Amino acid sequence: MTQKRKPAVSGRTGRPTARTAAVRPDKGPDAKPGGTPVREVVAKYRGEKRALIPILQDVQERLRWLPPEILEEVARELGVPPAHVYSVATFYRSFSLEPRGRHVCTVCMGTACHVRGGAAVLEHFERKLGLQAGQTSPDHEFTLERVNCLGACALAPLAVVDGRYYGQMTEAKANAVLEKVKPGRDGGGASS
Numbered sequence: 001m002t003q004k005r006k007p008a009v010s011g012r013t014g015r016p017t018a019r020t021a022a023v024r025p026d027k028g029p030d031a032k033p034g035g036t037p038v039r040e041v042v043a044k045y046r047g048e049k050r051a052l053i054p055i056l057q058d059v060q061e062r063l064r065w066l067p068p069e070i071l072e073e074v075a076r077e078l079g080v081p082p083a084h085v086y087s088v089a090t091f092y093r094s095f096s097l098e099p100r101g102r103h104v105c106t107v108c109m110g111t112a113c114h115v116r117g118g119a120a121v122l123e124h125f126e127r128k129l130g131l132q133a134g135q136t137s138p139d140h141e142f143t144l145e146r147v148n149c150l151g152a153c154a155l156a157p158l159a160v161v162d163g164r165y166y167g168q169m170t171e172a173k174a175n176a177v178l179e180k181v182k183p184g185r186d187g188g189g190a191s192s
C-alpha cells in the first residue's frame with residue numbers, strides 16, 4: 001500500500017480541515033437513504049480493531065471516498081480514537097478524504113513516463129475530460145490524477161483507468177479507453 005504525506009488535520013479532534021469536509025456522505029453521489037455502510041462493514045470484520053485498513057478499504061469501495069462523518073462512525077463502531085482512524089486514512093495514498101468520480105484516470109508523471117511523453121498524455125486527458133489533474137467533474141463521473149511512478153516503468157508512458165493499466169499510452173488509445181468507459185465523453189467544465 002502506497003504511503004502519502006499527511007494532509008492538514010486538527011490536532012484536537014483529528015478531523016480533517018474544511019477542505020476535505022465540504023461534502024457530507026448523505027449528500028454525496030452515492031448517497032443512500034437510511035444510513036451508511038459502516039455498521040455492515042465493521043460487522044463483516046467482526047469489529048476487529050486490527051482490521052481497520054481493510055474496513056476503510058471496503059467502505060471506500062462502496063462510497064468512493066472517506067468522508068469525515070464516516071471516519072468518525074468507523075472509530076465509534078470499532079471503539080478506537082477518531083484520531084487513530086484519521087491517521088491511518090491520511091497515511092496511505094489509496095485512501096481519499098475528498099469526493100472522487102465514478103471513473104478515476106491516473107496519469108504517471110514519473111521520470112520514465114515523463115521522458116516518453118507522459119506530459120502530452122496528461123494534457124490530452126485534461127483536454128478530453130475538461131479537468132486539471134487533481135480535479136473531479138461536477139457530475140462526479142471522472143477524477144483525473146497524476147502520480148510519480150506506478151512501478152511499471154517498462155510500460156511508459158502509463159495511465160491507469162479504473163484500476164486497469166494501459167501502457168505505451170497515446171492520444172488515440174486514451175480516446176478509445178475513455179469512449180469505452182463512458183461513451184460520448186467530450187470534456188466540459190471542472191471543479192476541484
Ligand code: FES
Nearest residue numbers: 108110113150152
Ligand atoms: S515512471 Fe511511470 S511507471 Fe514508473
